[in-house]
Amino acid sequence: MSRLADRTVIGLSISAVVLMALAALIPNWMLFIFLQSFARGAVALGLLVLWRSGLISFGHALYFAAGAYGAVFMQRMIANDAFAMVAAGLIASGALAFLLGFLLRQYRGIFFALLNMAFSMVLWGLLAKTEALGSTDGLSIVAPRFFGMVFAGDQSKLAIYFFAIVLTWMFSVAVHLYMKSTLGAMSTAVRENEIRLEYLGYSAHRAVHVKYVISALLAGFGGVLMGMTVGIVDPDSMAYWTVSGEFVFITILSGTGNVAATYIGAFVFEIIRSLAFQYSPKLWQLIMGGALLLIIMFLPNGLWSVMARLRKARAS
Amino acid sequence: MHTLKFRGMTRTLGASLVTALVMGPGSALAKDEITMAVPTFTTGAGGPAFGVPGKQGVELLIDAINAGTMPAPYNTKGMGGARVKALVYDESGGNTKQVAELRNKVQKENVDLVVGYVSSGSCSAIAPVAEELKILTLLTVCGTPRVFEELVKEPKYVFRTINHAVASNLSLARYVVEKYGDKNGYTGVNPNYAWGQDSWRDFDMSMKVLAPKMIQTTTPQFPKLFGGQFGSEISAMLRAPEQIVHSSVWGGDIESLIFQGQPRGLFDNKLFLFTVGDSAVYRLGKQFPMGSLVGARGPYGIYASTELNKSPLNVWFQREYRARYKEQPSQAAYQYAQGVLAAKYAYDRAQAGNGGKFPSTDQVITALRGATFTSLAGTVRMSLSKGHQAVTEDMWGVLFWDMKLNEPMVRDVVTYPPECVNPPADALDSTEWIKAGMKGTKC
Incomplete structure (x- = not known):
């Protein structure tokens, strides 16, 4: 088996x-749940990259929103094209993370988590209070074009679905390969002992900064x-x-075992929420919270640990 | 290991597929029952002010419609001959969730129509999706004109059965100029989100056109929505030379502002214009500052009390609502009920045009587009935005405590005809229309 095509990639x-x-x-509504799962799964994947270095961010909605608003302004002002919109979203979130990274890379633990949240709430306030940015409404x-091709109605959702799968696949494989690389392997080193890492000739700040930008992208x-x-x-x-909270929820639900876990976690999150809302419109928040508690109590390493347990059971 | 991992993958996918099939499209509904999804705030800050009365208005009307006990012209059983089942669900949780929920209601639970939505944010988010899903949707409370002026310019499935928000601020400006033109100016306290910003802009622009001399000099205040503390805003208002204060606060904010402002004499010194004050008037009772102007986004709530509106339909609604819920119907009860009545009107009319058979959605849409129907609080004309946006009268008056009725009431009431406070059908952007001097109004 070649180095690139390992089990996860396959x-x-x-x-x-x-x-x-x-x-x-x-059915169509399931397609919509899948699409939402890809979107939230991608953010959770970003959190996973940080988490492997022992960092958790309570403010990744900052980059989620930066990407989304970047795409809106690309569509409205420059080009109505799905690829251009993704590029604009990546530039907006990446540039913001690169700048904030210089400050945030110096912090760890709860300080890192809450500083992220603080920045995300600054963006929230800015967006909610500025009429030119659409305010709270x-x-x-609108349905984007794909290299000039226009799809209408149901076809447009389908086009976004295929587009999302291809890009999600690309990003997930890239992240997986990155985590196997030397720089990726430093995640554990950052988490375990930064001083040793520095003595080996690597900069911990720099490693964190790179991971932070990747997670923001x-x-x-x-x-x-x-x-x-x-x-x-x-x-x-x-x-x-609270949106950042949902991402952390999904990351805990998924576990850090594998890049694919985040998408499964996001999907399970959507399904629980959708069913909780349908069958108990007044208690759905309680059900979500209860589900999180159960996961923490019985599956502290997330859904992916079920796979590992099964594998172990099979092996013995 | 390889195969095991692969099996894990297939297992997950298999599970999702099974979930998909189990929860897939339900069985087709029989034609003798239609399901109406009713989104409104069942949790959160919007509940007491809008959600609860809205839900009660819907339930009261649907029970009466199914039993055939409403007064004429709605005294037939059901809608288009079919029983109606209302599915009330929560509007909280943000726009993304509302879009997801609308998809679930249409594609998974097969509802026939949607009647509801309080927040302008929800309406902006779901209007294009409702068109895409081809689901008949009657917006009941939300006010932003963007729905038809920017988001859905060629509506087919989406209607709004209430004036958009421009009307209430324009009629308020007319009332202020007419009654308080001698006061020295106005300023505002509005919550800092889309509703508050839009409300202030519409009022301020209308005032600049109607009374260019009556300017505002103090910076209008934009406190945080549901921030709870109005201390510094109250200080700023008390220092301001202007005598009139425009405010679109609602829910917990209106209570905070009133309870914190009263001990400091805020309402003795200033004339407050509460644009949606009606939503709190009955809950606060005597604690609401008397002498303020209260609005209801049209002839609803306090303006539809039987003292002011004696139509048989309205007298029936007031009597039934008070008897069933032991409280007065405030604006949201009327506004949600109006959406239900619009649906009943359209289904019945389409049924009559279809030889007495249950009509198709397209026939219902044709029946409602551009229609004029009688609602609880007066006549509704679907005359703007290609027949999809309603216009009604608007009313303003001064709040006082009626000793005889022992409840709040309004005096010095002025009723503005729809043509006086709404843009004409050919105005494409109501904000621009106000700025350009409000051409084409008939008062």
């Missing part, structure tokens, strides 16, 4: 093909995808701190 590729084939079978995104991509899926971006469902 698994991701097969999943991508299967998900594409599923488009013909699943937000800004709409993934969050920005998630934001663009969410904006295209829902058709509107607004501060309350994009930048508010």
